[in-house]
Amino acid sequence: MAKFSGWRSALAGEGEGVQLRWPDRTTLHEPELAIVIGRTCVGVNEARALSYVAGYTGGLDMTMKEEREFFCFCKSFDTYGVLGPCLVTTDEVPDPSKLVYRFLVNGQLRGERTFSDLTGNPARSW
Numbered sequence: 001m002a003k004f005s006g007w008r009s010a011l012a013g014e015g016e017g018v019q020l021r022w023p024d025r026t027t028l029h030e031p032e033l034a035i036v037i038g039r040t041c042v043g044v045n046e047a048r049a050l051s052y053v054a055g056y057t058g059g060l061d062m063t064m065k066e067e068r069e070f071f072c073f074c075k076s077f078d079t080y081g082v083l084g085p086c087l088v089t090t091d092e093v094p095d096p097s098k099l100v101y102r103f104l105v106n107g108q109l110r111g112e113r114t115f116s117d118l119t120g121n122p123a124r125s126w
Contacts, residue, residue, distance in 0.1 A: 010076050
């Protein structure tokens, strides 16, 4: 789980699709748990972190591999930060690390894991 570091124009809804800017270059894709913060928070410790969360949604983090030395740039193309399709509120998800995702590319399964398998946990990731 990582903080989104691209430009706001990179955000897209689930139904918009991804527009590859340079199809001849390698574009990496990684499923993420997107955490939607519900109120202002500064200096929050891990024990209280999840109390600031309004909900969760799926995220697709796209990165153009050849531009990794310009980390923010390589994630900032329009549609490279897909979110959705829905927001699940915290009362529906007592433990976000137990959420499971299935990741498909053009209908082919590319991965299936729980978020607890990833490095870190939702409360520690920010």
